Amino acid sequence: MDFLQEQSVETTVAVAVAVAAVAAGGAFLLLRSRKPKGCLDPENFRKFKLVEKKQISHNVARFKFALPTPTSVLGLPIGQHISCRGQDATGEEVIKPYTPTTLDSDLGYFELVIKMYPQGRMSHHFREMKVGDYLSVKGPKGRFKYHVGQVRxxxxxxxxxxxxxxxxxxxxxxxxxxxxxxxxxxxxxxxxxxxxxxxxxxxxxxxxxxxxxxxxxxxxxxxxxxxxxxxxxxxxxxxxx
Structure with a gap:
């Protein structure tokens, strides 16, 4: 009788361990299959910190903005853009669309390559930006979304x-x-x-x-x-x- 009870206990423990392992594996696969939540808000502007500004030519610069965590993604569908808000030379608010050169495969940051025109209102804002400043961004914007196999x-x-x-x-x-x-x-x-x-x-x-x-x-x-x-x-x- 004691032998049968011991076997029953061992079987119950083994089953419990197996169930736990399957559950853990399922949870892991579920987490891996889930796409990270994007940082954009289509209705409200969110601020992102400028962490690097690299001058490419006399009127073009590359701006790198940090996302909340090193594993965060911007969450911008392929083919869409963002709206950036700033101030022109007179201090008036200006909003202009831009498309990042980075994808969601680039974790923790996004980049904008900006050509700054002498009389451009938003160009003034980017020209004046320094590392540590914040850019207000809203999105995604646009009607077009690219899907794999959409065209040959x-x-x-x-x-x-x-x-x-x-x-x-x-x-x-x-x-x-x-x-x-x-x-x-x-x-x-x-x-x-x-x-x-x-x-x-x-x-x-x-x-x-x-x-x-x-x-x-x-x-x-x-x-x-x-x-x-x-x-x-x-x-x-x-x-x-």
Whole structure:
């Protein structure tokens, strides 16, 4: 009788341990399958701290903003943008849309590449920002959302600072191992120096030669020749005013 009782107790303990292990494993898989909650609010502005400001050219800078934790994600669907709020030179409020160059795979931060125009109202705000300042952001915004397999090939046309939304979508497509979409991007600028994210775009073309093609268009022959000397693919002829 004592032997049977001991066997019963051992069996009960073994079953309990097995159930606990299954429950723990299920909880772990559930947590892994859940997408982290984004930090954006579509109705209210939230503030994010500027942790790095890097000048790329005389009028372009890269701004890196910290999210609440090192594992936080911005929560911006591919193809959408955010609204940024600031003050112009007169102190009046100004709101303008921007598209981050980072994705939700970049944990703990997001980045904006901003071209600052002399008379731009929001440009003034970014030009005056210093590390430690906060930017008010609201989103997501926009009607377009990209989904894997939505199209077989993407044809993109961008000019100047309009490259950022194209860069966001192209990067999301190319970095997704489950997405076979091809991307062809025509990018127009006035001069060679005006080309934003050129190193990143060229790296993408080298990394994904069968899926990403970039064509640069300039409207000054001098800079067109400069591009040709570097071996960069250029589409079309020089445009004259």
């Amino acid at each position: 090939a993407f044809g993109m046309l961008a000019g100047g600072s309009g490259i950022t939304p194209m860069f966001q979508v192209a990067r999301a497509i190319l970095e997704n191992p489950n997405d076979n979409t091809k991307v062809h991007l025509i990018y127009a600028n006035v001069t060679y120096e005006d080309i934003l994210l050129k190193d990143e775009l060229d790296d993408m073309a080298k990394t994904y030669p069968g899926r990403f093609k970039i064509y640069y268009v300039l409207n000054q022959c001098f800079y067109l020749c400069s591009l040709l000397r570097t071996g960069t693919v250029v589409l079309g002829l020089c445009l004259r005013k």
